[in-house]
Amino acid sequence: MTPEELSLAISACLKDAVAAGEIGLPASNIPAEVRVERPKNRDHGDWATSIALQLARAAGTNPREFAAVLGARLKSIDGVSAVDIAGPGFLNITVDAGAAGALARAIVEAGAAYGTNSALAGHVVNMEFVSANPTGPLHIGHTRWAALGDSIARVLRASGAEVTAEYYVNDAGSQMDVFAQSVLSRLHGRGVPDGGYPGEYIADLGHEVLTQHPDIRELTEVAALPVIRGAAYKAQLHDIKRTLAEFGVDFDVYFSEQELHDAGAIEDAVVRLREQGHVYDDGGAVWLRTTDFGDDKDRVMVRANGEPTYFAADAAYYLSKKDRGYTEKIYLLGADHHGYINRLKAIAAAAGDDPEVNIEVLIGQLVSVNGAKLSKRAGNIIELKDLISWLGKDAVRYSLARFPADSPLALDPDLLKKHSNENPVFYVQYAHARSRGTARNAVAAGVDRRVDGKDSFEASLLDHATENELLSHLGSYPSIVARAAELREPHRIARHLEVIAGAYHRWYDACRVAPQGEEPITDLNRTRLWLNDATSQVLANGLELLGVSAPERM
RNA sequence: GCGCCCAUAGCUCAGCUGGAUAGAGCGCCUGUCUACGGAACAGGAGGCCGGGGGUUCGAAUCCCUCUGGGCGCACCA
Numbered sequence: 132m133t134p135e136e137l138s139l140a141i142s143a144c145l146k147d148a149v150a151a152g153e154i155g156l157p158a159s160n161i162p163a164e165v166r167v168e169r170p171k172n173r174d175h176g177d178w179a180t181s182i183a184l185q186l187a188r189a190a191g192t193n194p195r196e197f198a199a200v201l202g203a204r205l206k207s208i209d210g211v212s213a214v215d216i217a218g219p220g221f222l223n224i225t226v227d228a229g230a231a232g233a234l235a236r237a238i239v240e241a242g243a244a245y246g247t248n249s250a251l252a253g254h255v256v257n258m259e260f261v262s263a264n265p266t267g268p269l270h271i272g273h274t275r276w277a278a279l280g281d282s283i284a285r286v287l288r289a290s291g292a293e294v295t296a297e298y299y300v301n302d303a304g305s306q307m308d309v310f311a312q313s314v315l316s317r318l319h320g321r322g323v324p325d326g327g328y329p330g331e332y333i334a335d336l337g338h339e340v341l342t343q344h345p346d347i348r349e350l351t352e353v354a355a356l357p358v359i360r361g362a363a364y365k366a367q368l369h370d371i372k373r374t375l376a377e378f379g380v381d382f383d384v385y386f387s388e389q390e391l392h393d394a395g396a397i398e399d400a401v402v403r404l405r406e407q408g409h410v411y412d413d414g415g416a417v418w419l420r421t422t423d424f425g426d427d428k429d430r431v432m433v434r435a436n437g438e439p440t441y442f443a444a445d446a447a448y449y450l451s452k453k454d455r456g457y458t459e460k461i462y463l464l465g466a467d468h469h470g471y472i473n474r475l476k477a478i479a480a481a482a483g484d485d486p487e488v489n490i491e492v493l494i495g496q497l498v499s500v501n502g503a504k505l506s507k508r509a510g511n512i513i514e515l516k517d518l519i520s521w522l523g524k525d526a527v528r529y530s531l532a533r534f535p536a537d538s539p540l541a542l543d544p545d546l547l548k549k550h551s552n553e554n555p556v557f558y559v560q561y562a563h564a565r566s567r568g569t570a571r572n573a574v575a576a577g578v579d580r581r582v583d584g585k586d587s588f589e590a591s592l593l594d595h596a597t598e599n600e601l602l603s604h605l606g607s608y609p610s611i612v613a614r615a616a617e618l619r620e621p622h623r624i625a626r627h628l629e630v631i632a633g634a635y636h637r638w639y640d641a642c643r644v645a646p647q648g649e650e651p652i653t654d655l656n657r658t659r660l661w662l663n664d665a666t667s668q669v670l671a672n673g674l675e676l677l678g679v680s681a682p683e684r685m
Numbered sequence: 686g687c688g689c690c691c692a693u694a695g696c697u698c699a700g701c702u703g704g705a706u707a708g709a710g711c712g713c714c715u716g717u718c719u720a721c722g723g724a725a726c727a728g729g730a731g732g733c734c735g736g737g738g739g740u741u742c743g744a745a746u747c748c749c750u751c752u753g754g755g756c757g758c759a760c761c762a
Contacts, residue, residue: 416760639725
């Protein structure tokens, strides 16, 4: 029995009790679902609900009385073996081993689909993240959203949403000129120009340009700059894509800002927003009245000199997402961009969208790394590709994914570097590897989940305390995934995997799967193999959502 | 000045849209191995949940305020 099934059954009992007049609760006060929780104290049963405490007042009674009436009905739920009223009115529910154990087979049969749901079916989501300027390599500042963004996309898909992961390439604007100028300067053996990009990678890009255009240094600056700009940009973007691939992050779309300009989308955006009545002219510039929608000042779209601003491109980009049919546009930004929330929402509102529904801006606090080596190549910043080769993709991704985005995070690379259980990723990965090893061992000893073409599974045999514990955490997994999707918080999954891993290790310690020595193979061995394999499956499913591998061996 | 985020064990951090005795890992101390892989398990020490008010059956969680940190407030991109 999963907590969802139990929850539904309790809801039904509540409705029946109200219908029968046992509880004087107005229909409007009946909740859509009654949540059950895992009690911290095992003496409090397998599941508990505080529904009586919440509703007693509305029902005109006291919580214990409410609990007594509802509890009497809960006892008749199939699979429930005991219902107790505790403290101020908690209902503690105990499930019989057979009902709890049945979950093990259900998980194995569901396979990779276990934990998916359809809560977000019909949602067409555009998620934009990373979007680092193509003027340098990805570095520590981009890693958090690369890991977390990719994970959120996976989690939303697991909840049934249709998700497009998108990278906005800022390939227009003055930083590209500075970039080209920096490469040119290095090509001629000069240093970093004033305000230009430092770092050895600029020289590397120069060499790259030189192999493609051997005579580049013979050209005048005016002739050379556009060539350099194009070639260096291409090489740098390629480098970024390769690093993301190494990191296990796949974007569906790389969206070029330059193409917005070339297609006249910026001018179109000004026209369209003007038609909506939100654009005005002042001081020679063209403004969007974002203050109508909660921004603290209006924003310039076209400067007095006729040049469009970056903000205008943002507006055009938003309209592009809208035109491409995305009902929800999610932006993942660093904390240094939190001032953008209001203006982005204002763009959505000005475009006729609902800023509460059609746009969502998530802010990630910055990540620092204690005592990390700086990259001379990239100009004394920490490169993502160095971080990956140094600590490993799995360790970096897991470390970033197990914390919520809204708290500042300090990574300790010396600790992550150690391949020991000081790093939680190894604890979880080891639990998976161990369960696979256990399965190999059991199968080698002749244990099979099926006998004579039929499943050999006797759920009631899974009655050990550690089995009850493990099953309940496996049963909670789908609701954790659903909640992670709803809140865009993949760390909930990582934390839950750690709980499952702990429960697995304790079970492993207490209950053997394979027979020992010359012992005969029994239903108990076979049934435990189902539970073992169910655990492997849930750990693998969860790690997949985090973009972390689930090794067969370590 | 205005705005956003944060404050929980020695350290890094969880705390499930208000619930029962506030948790995990690491670090420290003590145990468990003729081992289905010990990269494991069991136990212990260690907390006025930054301070002060409020809301209610009940607050780490919600509201107000103070303190102490991080970040942002362009006709830059």
